[in-house]
Amino acid sequence: MSKETINVALIGNPNVGKTSVFNQLTGLNQQVGNYPGITVEKKLGFCKLSNNVKANVLDFPGTYSLNASSVDENVVIELLLNKNHSLYPDVVLLVAEVENLKRNLLLFTQIKDLGIPTILVINMIDRMKYKGISLDIPYLEKELKTKIALVSSRKGLGFDALKELITQYESLPTEPCLNASSIDEVYFNNLRKTFPNQSLYKLWLVITQDVNFVGLNRKVLENNSFIKTDSELKRLQQKETIKRYQFINDTLKIGLKINSETARDFRSKLDRVLTHKIWGYLIFFFILFGIFQSIFEWSKIPMDYIDQTFATLSSLANENLPPGMFTNLIAQGIIPGIGGILIFIPQITFLFLFISILEESGYMSRVVFLMDKIMRNFGLSGKSIVPLISGTACAIPAIMATRNIENWKERLITILVTPFTTCSARLPVYAIIIGLVIPDQRIFGFINMQGLTLMLLYLIGFGMAIFSAFVLNKVLKLKCKTFFVVEMPNYKLPMFKNVAINVIEKTKAFVFGAGKIILAISVVLWFLASNGPSKNFNDSESILLSKTENKRLSKIELKNKVASYKLEHSYIGIMGKTIEPAISPLGYDWKIGVAIISSFAAREVFVGTLATIYSVGGSENDETIKDKMRAEINPETGEKIFNFASGISLLLFYAFAMQCASTLAITKKETNSWKWPLGQLIFMSSFAYIVALIAYQILK
């Protein structure tokens, strides 16, 4: 027998557990990437079906129908219309859910019209008994002209049978289950006559929406005598939808029986509390509060440990490797650089963990419902809550998550203000500065002051996002049709496997994505810090020795003095010194200046930069970076560099400044114009400068 690999596509409505089915089929054998040219997530996994047959499993973005209304949904159609695509499916698994079968089948009938072998996978069968639902499988298989697999991704049931079905995909029926073209016989007959070689349903999809269909130009379709206006087409689409639902209703009348409605109690009771006008908001607030407290409290120990470990590693490398350029590069460039990346991991992991639990459980939709009216006052939508909350992880996926906001103005405003929310790249900056300038004490015995400060910074970020939205709403003059439809999924206990895979994927993407930049910048910084242009740098020891007051110094003191003199006259020292006049009113010295310059493209580089600078300048490597920063003293005033005033000023600067090249790029992509990202950059950064200036001048 020959070995073969088949392409399997997973398609389904949002909230049917499609991703859990994907995880059950592929385990950890997955790759997450993007479709070329667009930022839609592409999840490809591998699965062994039998000894001879393997499968590439492609998890499509969730979609309600083949009438695409977003970029994500376009991806589904374009791939399904393109037979030459390397991932064109041999078989489609249409994932449906027992409780929403009626709605899920709409998409099923559309996929069937494309003539691709399709298996109907009905998920969550473990809930059937509890919901009093029974299915007549032979009848449904006959009417829907398909094979049905009953699975429970939560309990792992039914997957062997599903794999067995997939291997027999060639015997699946491919004819459609209803004749949708009967909604307008004349029109479709004309189409059939004009394009005899094309599938009628594919033509219809291309006519009604803006998708590419290989081998067929949209213009050709529009240049014919029987063309319809947009409004006529929409009426036809409505007729088509009604027609499909009639078929589904008739089929399910016989094929699906529901005995009781008792099961709705839990959902409606929970809804009553979670969307209550007082309890709803209180619970939401406490959930957020709990998340931020625990992020700070729980990640403290692993972060300190990572910090300490890398300081030790660095000094070990210094002692045990032969002295020279290479050792310096490792001990002062690469090791602190890697440490600066790894220190993110605990906080980012916790943050992604909480966000995916909120989304998996179905709670996020309740928040959307709860907040919509309030958010509309600021020109936002209830759906803006999701980007604003996931913006606390990273602005890039957050801006991508705005795609399901139907109204363009609300969406644009959400994109523009999302970068104000405190993303995880700001966390390490906050963590180190809060650790330096805010005492580690408790108020009332249980509220950690450092955690409280962190929470305040998050609130300031949110507040600023909301305030700018309010201003933008007044300034922007855009007229848009407003539509708002949000599905309220059933409550589910988050599945450990889904949450874990999600957290691992996101953390990995973040560490490797940002990690490369941070590591590269660390090495460049190290080079710039250990080399200098002038005679001053190269002859630092003799220059210092020629000064009389230095002659009495001990050897170690002299060594320290030489090191810091060298740093000051290195390339990086010169860069920092050049911008010092601009930043000293904010309370920063030239070393912080260097960190700000280097973190201009990515703010998380800040800590890594300081780590590198202090490693080069300092004498003993086993001090942690925090200790070195704490000991730093302003030579003119004799005060500590990182004091309360400069610390607060730095925190505020990082809260508001636009220091993320990737966010600017994604804003450009999603708004299709340079105008908006440039506006973000200029407005946010100058606002940050002014606020930091005011804060320092008041507090100092």
Add this chain to the structure above:
Amino acid sequence: MQTTIANLKKGEKAIIKDFDVEAIPLKLLEMGCLPGNTVELLQIAPFGDPLYLDINGSHLAIRIETACQIQVDIIDPKTKQK
């Protein structure tokens, strides 16, 4: 005046009668908002908007401005009991 979804009281059920296709997003139709289907108002958000509905078995929320475009016939609980 026509009765619309926006006129429903919490817990009230109705049958969807008619609406202007232009005023309703296609997505809503696809989720089951079609003439002849039942709709039940499950929850009203604080401040009175949006509305949380059960339409033809689908649970979803829409804003008042959309809801008031959809004409319905309220199912009288008394006639239902007969």
